[in-house]
Amino acid sequence: MAYDARRDCPQLPDFSVLKRLARDQLIYLLEQLPGKKDLFIEADLMSPLDRIANLSTLKQHEVDKLYKVEYKPIISTSDQLCFLIRPRIKTVKWICGVVNADKTVGRFRRYKLIFAPQKFYACEMVLEEQGIFGDVTTDEWAFYLLPLDDDIISLELPEFFRDNFLAGDQRWVRTAGSALHLLHSIYGPFSKIYGIGRCSKMAYESWREQVEEEENRGRQAEIGNVFLIDRDVDFVTPLCSQVVYEGLVDDTFRIKCGCVEFGPEVTSSDKSVKVMLNSQDKVFNEIRNEHFSNVFNFLSQKAKNLQMAYDKRRGMDIKQMKTFVSEELKGLKQEHRLLSLHISASESIMKKKTKQDFQEMLKTEHSLLEGFEIRECTSFIEEHIIRQLSMIESLRLLCLLSLTENGLLSKDYRSLKAQYLQSYGMNHLLTFANLKRLGLLVEQQPGETLTVMESKVGKLVNDKTAGKLTDAFSSLAKKSNFRALSRKLNLVPKSDEEYNLRVPRDMAYIFSGAYIPLSCKLIEQVLERDGWTGLEDATKLLNGHEFCATGTNGADVKGKSDAPRIVLVMFLGGCTFSEISALRFLGKEKGYKFIVVTTAITNSSRLIEALLDSHM
Amino acid sequence: MSLMTANWNPLGEAFYRKTELYEMSWNLREGLKDSLLSAAPYGGPIAVLREPHRRSPRSRPQLEIYSASGVSIASFPWKSGPVIHLGWTVTDELLCVQEDGSVLIYDLFGSFKRHFSMGQEVVQSQVLEAKVFHSPYGTGVAIVTGSSRFTLATNIDDLKLRRLPEVPGLQGKPSSWLVLTQDRQTKVLLSNGPEFFILDNTSCTSVCPPGLGPHYGNIIHMCVSFNYKYLSVFTDSGHLWTGPSHLQDSLSLVDTKKTSRPEQMVWCRRPKSQEPAVILMWDHLLLVVGVCGETIQFPVDDPCALVGELDGVRIISSTHQDFLQEVPLVCQDMFKIASMAPGALLLEAHREYQKSSQKADEYLREIKEQRMLGEAVIQCVEAAAHEYDTSTQKALLRAASFGKCFLTDQSPDQFVETCRELRVLNAVREASVGLPLTHAQFKQMTLQVLIDRLVYRQFYPLAIEICRYLKIPDYQGVSCVLKHWASRKVQQKDLSDEAIAHAVCSKVGDTPGVSYAQIAAKAYECGRSELAIKLLDFEARSGDQVPLLLRMKRSHLALTKAVESGDTDQIYTVVTVLKNEMNRGDFFMTLRNQPVALSLYRQFCKLQELETLKDLYNQDDDHQELANYYIAASYREKRLETRLSQLQNAVDEFNRAKNDFSAKATEDEMRLLRLQRKLDDEKGLRLLGLSLQDTMETLLSSGLHKQADQIYRDFKVPDKRYWWLKLKSLAEKSEWEELEKFSKSKKSPIGYLAFVEVCMKHNNTFEAKKYVSRVTAEQKVKSHLAVGDLEGAAEAAIERRNDAEIGAVLSRCSTTDRLLIDRLNRARAATQRK
Structure with missing residues (x-):
């Protein structure tokens, strides 16, 4: 409504293939343990699994009962137990307990551990230490990517953020590389890869290594450009309050795996309702990227239109009525239902927000x-x-x-x-x-002592060690340099001008015109300049680690392909719905289509909660 | 060319020809007499063991290995026990079956690989005869022992010995026997006097070839065809019976009029054979007996060896080597005298064309009239493939090329492919290489195997040339060859490490698919660790270097490489090895230099070995982390005393880390905990573990103001916090008088708007209004609005001449407040004019 897409916007590739692949592989793995079996599923794999295979599919492949992993003794009576888990030591230890408990009572069962998306050596080590390595079989379910929407793909790995950026545990980097490799092998070859951040660079290298191991085939690319970005490049954006509808819904109700649960205060009944939030929901699709101040207007307009559509009934003859009922009514009713849900959701948001100043x-x-x-x-x-x-x-x-x-x-x-x-x-x-x-x-550092020291050390030793030292220093005292960056990249529009949120002029609209998200600004600039040249000042302030590489050969990007204007943005450590909205806006302005791949959808609360350390 | 049919001998419908392959380049002084000889099929190598039964230690028998053209590959004296039989495996390894039942395996270059035994009991009974055979499962060995028992091993790479059932009435060795692979089963066929048996895993069955009655005499020799489908047996009455090997049927029964046992007997047939034949050899005679009953005789002056091939028989003598085969049908058509086949006409046409004779046109016309030109070209190409002589090949291919000029829609693929393949075949047939492969054999063995064989024989340059010439993808071609070459190169003992590393690197470069790690592993296996490390340096994938480095006990280097690879599983692997290998101190020191590995290990410890985590921090003198560790530990403690002692540890560490803030905070916490415990005990509250604020709040709501005030003073709680708390708790308990008293106790550090708002929150407008007057000027408007006093708000806003505030008031006005709105608008206009 507020802005129309450019007519030459390219088509997005079809990501349902990813779901099919994951499902087929899961079925194959389940078949590896023939006969009836009970399936234990890690709690945070439940929702993703639900998007891939429903209960009846699992039943078809002889899954008898489903349990959530709750770290308690089990009550299953089945002779075959299958565990669908993340490669976490905690979970593996729990399974060891289950197996050992069976052993002590002399019960014989078959156990199969399926690690998603991959297994780690450390997990196997635990199995070995607990003496059950020989009692279980292990497998990997290469379920790397879950398409949440037409343009959002998630790795559903919220722990990526804490493990990688806080604990310095890089084990998920390879997973990210493999995910990229999967996308590359289906939708590639990529012709250009940009990135910024240490983790991005490592993920890129891991991907590159995997590509080199296989022979390349000439294919029609569906995705031309890739941009990798670390979450720690831009912490400011995810920490700001979201005011775009989708972001607000996430902040208020928490969207989980593309699905939100509206409680009684929204549904105005005793029951909660689960709603899938994606482009299939026509009402939502139109307001998801809107600034919240426009949402009410839009919804009331929509309600009027809907009423008008209903009102058409009057003065219809029987025949017209018949077609109306059979063709339109159902759609209208559906729309009506969604509309009323979103209206009450907005009201609920309003109530909460005014309360807290x-x-x-x-x-x-x-x-x-x-x-x-x-x-x-x-x-x-x-x-x-x-x-x-x-x-x-x-x-x-x-x-x-x-x-x-700073x-x-x-x-x-x-x-x-x-x-x-x-x-x-x-x-x-x-x-x-x-x-x-x-x-x-x-704490603010007195003076610029650190940078001075860095450059001195840098002159003394060669580049490689200097790089390592800089890393060490920067981890000692990471500086955000936000103010300088903001000036260099014009992130904060001048406040004296009135900002019309109905007709946004730039990505700042997602923060009421107060701030253009740094992450998205970088993407815009790099795509515009086809690389990092001219952005040296900014990258220096961001601790470097930027890169730009041409993709593998055999890419047939010329011709009429849309690929060069399809940009895959991979956020390592999570991204917010606001950023996705900003990218959608950017895409519409510049004739790109962005596909957002993220380790998980995040927001300020999730980000902070991941860093809480109350009881370790 | 004109003599093409000179060496053709008619046999039934077809012709047989014997062509010379090589003059042997070996120099066997005593010929092949008294020698054990074994030649591998597909132009494979030849092994010769001179006088195998000589046992005097002074003159040991000599084992020699030659290429098919007689070029010596290896020669060494046989020092082991007496050899009964020699045979080649499918991978060109030499099997030497000894009398005591042990089988020694040598490679092509005469170096010993390994050995296995055909059973313990054989040592006593001794091997009488042995046969090496090939089946879909690999290479097998069969023996018959002195106790007349057969033992089989169908695949020597997966050794499973099978002792076959006893044969009734057999004493010593049978008069003739052979191994047959049929219906996925391996059986032995044997004759003993007048009897004929099939021996399989479980039983020994007496059989009789159909049509071969007992009056034809005893079977004294037999042979099976290359594909195990046909059998032929020779009886002591001189009759040769042929038939399918399942013995359900017979093909022919021919009287050779020779009653002595032939020395060798081999099938000679080709796929789609018209006239298969069996070749029998006696002292001075080679007899080709066709299934049709006709025979051809060749005189032999020298002892020879017959080697059955897929499409013919190789005849190796001490001086030369011939190939005997049925002339392929297409060649017959081409070269038969007065042949009118289109190919033959095309060949003639081309010959005339070269002579610039107009007859060329006549021939061509004739072919074209029959619309057979395409056929003619194909015939020429196919015939060329079968010919061994290069000038014949050329003539045929030129004719084909000539014919192609007159065709518009002929696909060139077959022509091009045949030209390429012939070029490769001619190259490997060269006496220096010595692989006399026919085109049919080549097709059967596939190019990949040919390249493997060349590589195995160390013809690296030729192999690479072939790969490049045939444009084989690098992964299957050049890379493979280079990999083998490099693995071989590192074993060269006379070269220095540097020289080898340099040579390998300059040749291999960064060819895709060649792993330096594999080459290095080979070098390490040969005991050259230094070279292995040099080579590993060239490996681009750090991850691939790790396993070998670990094997070489270069754990530190392995850790560095694992970290570089970014593969956390690899890092874990190395860390685990290091942990077991080193003492704790060194282990920690090593980790300290590798932050990535250290953080990984810490993560692991956090979940598995908390104590180790503490040791790690201790080692690093990381007091800050150590303090954090104690704090976390304190929360795991249930008992107050232990919790306090953990916290005390934390305080000490914070002090060491010069983090006075945290030390102070922790000390406060300890104080608070003690106080909470005391109050809990005294007043029966449940304060333990609450935050300071929550503690005070609980105290206030329980009416314990004195105790709350005590905390306020003891813990230096900021006034603001205290006022907020007091305000909140008094309002909650609706102690409005108390609140008013409190508000007047001194000037509020949190202002009075807060009072207004809190009162309003409890819906007490009356109380709220009391505080409106005390609010600061900036908050006047807001507080008036909060209590819903529009007039007052408007008053204040106009007084302050603040545009924004006037706006705020306006937005709250409803339409009924006309007067107020007008007033505000006027005031607004006035302020804006300014």
Whole structure:
């Protein structure tokens, strides 16, 4: 409604193939254990599995009962147990317990462990240590990618973020590389690959290695360009409150695996309703990328139209009525149902947001992004902490303050931390240690001593070690340099101009015109310049690790193919719905189509929660 | 060319021809007499063991290995026990079956590979005779022992010995026997005097070839065709019976008029044979007996060996080697005298054309009139493929090419392919290479196998040339050859490590599909670790280097490479090895230098070995992390005392880390915990573990103001927090008077808007209004609005001449407040004018 797509927008490739592949492989694996069996599924694999294979498919392949992995003794009576799990030591240990318990009572069963999407040596080591390596069979279900929508594919690995960026555990990097390889082998060959971030670079190398191992075939590419980006390149964007409809729904109700559960306050009945949120939902599809302030207008307009469509009935003769009932009514009813759901969802959002001084909060965020009235912002945050308004939100604001201001003043850092500990308990000392390690919440460094030291060291030793040293330094004190970046890339539009949210002029609309998301801005700039040249100043501030490579040979990108204008953006460590909306907007403006591949959909709460460390 | 049919001998409908393959380049002084000889099919190598029964230690028998053209490949004195039989495996390895039942395996170059035994009991009874045979399962060995028992091994690479049932009435060795592979079963056929048996796994059945009655005498020799489908037996009355090997039928029974036992007997047939024949050899005679009953005789002056091939028989003598085959049908058509086959006419046409004779046109016309030109070209091409002589090949191919000029829709593929293949065949037939393959054999064995054989014989340049010439994809072609070459090269003992590494690197470069890690592994197997490390350096994939480095006990290097590879599983593997290999201190030191491995190991420890994690931090003097560790540990403790002691540990570590903030915070926490315990005990509350704020809140809501105030002072709680808490708890309990008193106790650090809002939250407008007047100027409008006093809000806003505030008030006005709206609008206009 607010903006139309360019007519030359390319078509997206069909990603349902990925689902079919995953399903076929799962069936094959289940068949490997013939006969009736009970299936134990890791809790966070439940929803993804639901998108791949429904219960009847599983039953067809002799799955008797389904259980969720709950780390408790099991009650199954089946002689064959199949475990569909993530490669986590905790889960494997639990299975070891199950098997050993059976052993002590002399019960014989067959056990099969299916690791999704791959198994890790560490898991096998645990099996070995617990002495059950020979009692179980293991397999891998190469279920790397779950298409959530026409243009969103998720690896459904929320732990990627914490493991990789906080713990420095790189085991998922290869998984990301394999996921990219899978996409490449179906929709490639890619002609250009850009990226920024250490993890991106490693994922790229892992992918490259896998490509080199196989022979390349000349194929018609469906995806031309790839952009890899680490979450830690841009922490500011996911920490901002989302105000685009889809993002808001995620912030308020939590979208899980493309599906949201609206509670009684939305459905105005006792029951909760699960709704799939994707482009199939016509109402949602039109408002998902809209700024929230437009949503009500749109919905009421829509309601009027719907009423008009219903009203057509009057003055119809029997025959017309018949066709109306058979052809239109069902669609109208469906639309009606969805419309009323989204209207009550919006109302519910409104209610919640006004209660918590949402406007004040947004004002503070915008001030932080623009960099003025910092003192007021700081006291706002302090008050927020003192009043125990929200454990997560307070941390989010603290992080935003630190990121935009390049660290907190020493005095503020101490007092705010102390306040927070008094409000929420001492154990958050560990949370603060985590935030500091990630560079999300740090103390301002006196002067620029670090950079000076770095350059001195750099001159003394060769490039490779200097790189390593720089890494070491930057992990010691990661600087966000947000202010400088914001100036270089024009991230914050001038505030004196009125911003029309109905007709957005740039990606800043997703934050009410206050800020263009850094991640998306980088993508825009790199695609425009076909590389990183001219962006050296920015990349330097981002700790480097940018790269740009031409893809494998045999790519037939010339001709009439759409591939060059199809861009796959892979977020390592998660991305937000707001970023996806921004990219959709960018695509429409520039005639691209973006496909977002992410390790998981994230938002500020998920991001912060991943870093909480209350009880380890 | 004109003599093409000179060596053709008619046999029934067909012709047989004997063509010379090589003059043997070997120099066998004593000929083939008293020698054991074995030649592998498909132009394979020849092994000769001179005087196998000589046992005096001073003059040992000599084992010699030659190529098919007689070029010596290896020669060494036989030092082991007496050899009964020699045979070649399908992979060109030499099997030497000894009298004691052990079988020694040598490679083509005479180096010993391994050995196996045909059974313990054989050592006593001794092997009388042995046969090496080929089946779809691989190469097999069959023996008959002194106790007249047969033992079979169908695949020597997967050795399973089978002792066959006893044969009734057999003493010593049978008069003749052979191994037959049929219906996925391996059987032995044997004759003993007048009896004839089939011996399989479980039984020994007496049989009789149909039509061969007892009056034809005893069977004294037999042979089976190359594909095991046909059998022929020779009786002591001189009769030769032929028939299918399942013995359901017979083909012919021919009287050779020779009653002595032939020395050798071999089938000579080709796929789609018109006139199959059996070749029998006596002392000075080679007899070709056709199934049709006709015979051809060739005189032989020298002892020879017959080698059955897919499409003929090779006859090896001490001086030369011939190939005897049925002339292929297409060649017959081409070269038969006065042949009118289209191909023959085309060949003639081309010959005339070369002479610039107009007859060429006549011939061509004749073929074209019959619309047979396409056929003619194909005939020429096919015939060329069968010819051994290069000038004949050329003549035929030229004729084909000439014919092709007059055709528009002939696919050139067959012609081009045959030309290429013939070029390859001619190259490998060269005496220096010595692989006398016919085109049919080549097709059967496939190009891949041919290349493998060339590689095995170390004809690397030729193999590479062939791969390139036939445009085989690098993965299957050049890379494979280079890989073998390099593996061979690293075994060269006379070269220095540097020289070999350099040679390998310069040849292999970065050819795809060649793994330096594999080459290095080979070098390591040969005991050249230094070379292996040099070669590993060239390996682009760090991950591939790791397993070998671990095997070589270069664990540190392995760890570095594993980290470079980015494969966490590899890193784990190395870390586990290191952990078991080193003492703890060294292990930690090693990890310290590899941050990636360290974080991985930490992750593992967090879940599996918490104590180790502590040791790790200790080793690194990482007091900060150690402190965090203790804090986390304290939360796992149930008992207050242990929790406090963990926290005390944390305080100590924080102090060491010079993190006074955290040390202070932890000390406060300890103090709080103690206090909570005390209050819990005294007042029966459940405070333990609550945050400071929650503690105070609980205290206040329980009316324990004194205790709350105590905490406020002891823990230096900021005034703001205290005021908020007090405000909240008093409002919650509706102690409005108390609240008002409190508000007046001193100037509020949180302002008075908060009071207004909290009162409103509890729907007490009356109380709220009390505080409106005390609010600061900036918050006046807001507080008026909060209590719903529009007038007051408007007043304040106009007084402050603040546009935004006027707007805020306006937005709250409903249509009924006309007067107010007008007033506000006027004020707004006034402020904007300014």
